[in-house]
Amino acid sequence: MSRIVIPAPGESPAESQAILDNVNKMLGFLPNHYRLMSISPNALGGWAGLMGPVSKTLDLKTREGMALAVSEANGCNYCLAAHSYVSAKLAKIPPEEIALNRQGQSSDPKRHAAVAFAKALIETRGKVSDAQFAAVKNVGWTDANIVEMIALTAQFLLTNFMNNAVKTPIDFPEVSPAKA
Template sequence: MNARVSLVSATDTPDASRALLDAVHGAFGATPNMFRAVANSPAALQAMWGFFGALGGGSLPAKLAEQIAVAVADRNGCEYCLAAHTMLGRKAGASAAEMSAAQAGESADPATAAVLGFALKLVAQRGQVGDADVAALRAAGFGDGQIVEILAHVALNLFTNYVNVAFAVPVDFPAVKLRSAA
């Protein structure tokens, strides 16, 4: 299947996207198809890359961020993000079993399990969570800044999931089987 929007190449990248795509290429050693699709809009590419950069410098460990990403990707039926973030999670120190469990919204670690449950509730209920949901994160050891950051990770992953699903972006990472239908 072909992508529903063009995947820009070195010869047809909008000038305003070129420097950002160079940064993406430097970070990954290649330019993933998702970024090539988003680069059609320099503003969208700037927003996405900035979002990744800001959260990459946040307080949540990379492993936890990748576990959130695979849980959200599986829930949204995003094969692209599931594949990419499973690989990134492994690079961040998660075992294959931990990434598989996270894909199902589960973890043997109680704090991680609380985060994944909250993330999936945000997705399933479109942000309609209650006092008890936030209190559960606090009880698991997370402060308000981290709780806001968890929500930001969910929001970023919704953005990337929607890009890849809506535009049928071809997966260019090792494939991972979805557990759930979106």
């Protein structure tokens, strides 16, 4: 059971409505997580302010692979369900690849480096090794991409913490729980 009452659709503060309308348009429904964050237009706006620009630099499959790895590492079952859904439906990632992403891996070498890096950032609290850092650079990611990966990983960490702390009810098709 959620530790915070999640506003019903249409009950969120007016300042949150534009972001909620965009999410609803993209997914076809308004998930509990966004309605929860809408309680604080500042928190929702901060999340959207980071997510918007970063989504223009890293491709959707890479972003979703990173989200799955981070959510698995943080044991966030809500985010695993949400990102498994988005990965399958919007990014068209096959189930085998979703399973690899959850483990911090990918069948694509360049994407593998990004997904493994995101997992390593969580597991080391940002104190990745020289080898982990070099692995991302060696496959062609730029310094700007690496900074974006760190920012995106922090954004996923935010949503993981939000959903784990509040115990947000899962409103996506459930997936196997995290092993973390």
